[in-house]
Amino acid sequence: MERPRKRPRQARSRATVEAIVEATARVLAQHGYEKATTNRVAKVAGVSVGSLYQYFPNKEALIGALVDRHFERMRALFAERLAAVADAPVPVAARALIDAVMEGHRRNPQLHQAVLESVPRLGVQAQRDAFDAFAVPLIAGYMARRRADLRPPDLELAAWVLMRTLQPLVHAAVLRGPAFVEDTAFVDEATALVVGYLSRG
């Protein structure tokens, strides 16, 4: 995925880029990757295709920019939620982690799904890895402070397992329907999963 073709210098162009990325999000969420044509995105953004290509060298870069933005927001969300429970006991922190993941899906489930589906299609997996590279140390850092209470020998690995477990679990729950995700039973089970995994036998 190539980088943006040109930096917007004037206020006008910054607004254009913003409109394009926003339109990409809308179109991707509604129609999915293949139906998200550059012409359609441009039309939704209220811009000509030419303008789109002034800032993004190709479709891949366009989606890539959106994926970037999405994971960037996810990072911010995680940083904020985990900071709030930095010194909390494991069950509380587990619940906060699950809440963060759920919140990430709740904001715009369709976009979230579309973004995740787009990742393998983009040449690299870099952005998603970047999210992991951010979230895993964050979680591992919390664990390190609770070292004595925790079972896993390798905290980095444990943090990675949790990320790769909770994200799809919540995602699948969302696909079963909004009611299901918010259900106490589901959240309890997810919490039990995390706590059971981390605690000493």
Add this chain to the structure above:
Amino acid sequence: MERPRKRPRQARSRATVEAIVEATARVLAQHGYEKATTNRVAKVAGVSVGSLYQYFPNKEALIGALVDRHFERMRALFAERLAAVADAPVPVAARALIDAVMEGHRRNPQLHQAVLESVPRLGVQAQRDAFDAFAVPLIAGYMARRRADLRPPDLELAAWVLMRTLQPLVHAAVLRGPAFVEDTAFVDEATALVVGYLSRG
């Protein structure tokens, strides 16, 4: 997704259909969904496009047939592996479950990934749900026999959580590299996840 245009009645027809689906698997695994053109599939199958369309009304049905076959095989794999540990204690059964998931990925990782990526693109999510509809009761059945040892109040829900947890976890592990998946540390953690989740605190 429309159903196959007609059922193959004769042996020759059945062989042709089989060749086409097999070619679809090869092409999908190698090139991914969008590059898996119907003409390419036909060529690999040693058949003309026209013949392909004799048996499959459109591309969606073609991929759908492959997805069907794939999940059918997964079902068989799970049925076999779980039957073998029907009366085993939880840690043993957990390990068998994880092994089954890993085996599902190991056989043809690229095809497995391509199939999973194809699911959201097909109109419905039916086949994948069908797999769940099969696997969840199977796992829940095992748990029912071990009811006394287990924590989860709702066994169906617990079985669903395990499926939706292990599949992506192993999948992510595969993407990190074959060595990582086979690594003892990873398998131990996955087992700990399952056992910790199911056992009474």
Add this chain to the structure above:
Amino acid sequence: MERPRKRPRQARSRATVEAIVEATARVLAQHGYEKATTNRVAKVAGVSVGSLYQYFPNKEALIGALVDRHFERMRALFAERLAAVADAPVPVAARALIDAVMEGHRRNPQLHQAVLESVPRLGVQAQRDAFDAFAVPLIAGYMARRRADLRPPDLELAAWVLMRTLQPLVHAAVLRGPAFVEDTAFVDEATALVVGYLSRG
């Protein structure tokens, strides 16, 4: 320039390819390289763009095929004309050579020009070189039989000089108008050029 994508196997497709190349010639002659769009060519050929791309992987290959055909015809023309004067004295052979070049331009001056202009735009200069590789030895062969009468020390070089001299000279003459080319004065001068160059001082 890539090679043709597919060999036409059936009579129908051979006719299609022929129609496409012929249309390319017409469009190129009339509109020039950049205006010779693939869609226009297809339309003139009475064929869909898809058919065009079934046989030619891209525009370059399309024009390339025409250029090939053109130089192939030129080769045939030269072979025939020069064979007829294989043992003639220099002035007669010179006149035949000039006639051959003129005939090459006369058949379809606009196409000839368009083809020549297309050569530098195609990645390689191969086809034109191939024409030289054919014509130069032919002329040099004639000279070798007349060695005693001729001045140039290096016959290959002399043949090359003649080719690279007569072709553009006649071409320029054609651009000045049909009457001018056919004018005795011009033909006389061209003959004098060749004879003066080849004869001993």
Add this chain to the structure above:
Amino acid sequence: MERPRKRPRQARSRATVEAIVEATARVLAQHGYEKATTNRVAKVAGVSVGSLYQYFPNKEALIGALVDRHFERMRALFAERLAAVADAPVPVAARALIDAVMEGHRRNPQLHQAVLESVPRLGVQAQRDAFDAFAVPLIAGYMARRRADLRPPDLELAAWVLMRTLQPLVHAAVLRGPAFVEDTAFVDEATALVVGYLSRG
């Protein structure tokens, strides 16, 4: 081809126009006609596209200005070189003529080629004809002073033939490689061509 939109009145304007034409030369030489976009030319010139269009109504006029400049320089070159041999005997003058043509190619071969290739694409052939209109009388004038030594009955025609012969011959030689052009064998043959053509049998 339209004329420049306006004449630069002030020194600054003249400098801007000069920069644009110079940039056109650089871009054309490096990228060829189609890749020589107006935006690229403007960027290389250190000017905005808008400014470019202030001075040139369209791309054709832009390239036209460059072609004009190029042939203007060629005219100057020829005038100077031929003046130096105004009274020299034919072989000396012939050699000077060939040198002048070679010098024309040597200065910037890529630009020279690009300019020549651009001529047929521009609506008219005017500038090139203008060069002929200048060079032919110049050469014919020399010949007139040597009338007694020369064979050709029509000196204007002979001069035209020489121009149309030497230019492409040297051009083709350049394409075969710099070493080849400078080679004594080639220069000798070119000289023999001219002298043989002009001298009485």
Add this chain to the structure above:
DNA sequence: GATGAATGAGACTTCATTCAT
């Protein structure tokens, strides 16, 4: 039934040119 040539809508992308700032 099989074949594969043919179709054509539509995707991505470029670039000469305009015009608000």
Add this chain to the structure above:
DNA sequence: CATGAATGAAGTCTCATTCAT
């Protein structure tokens, strides 16, 4: 006058699908 963001027609090429043979 200068700037450069914006435009959009038009070009190249792909591929699911059809249909004459």
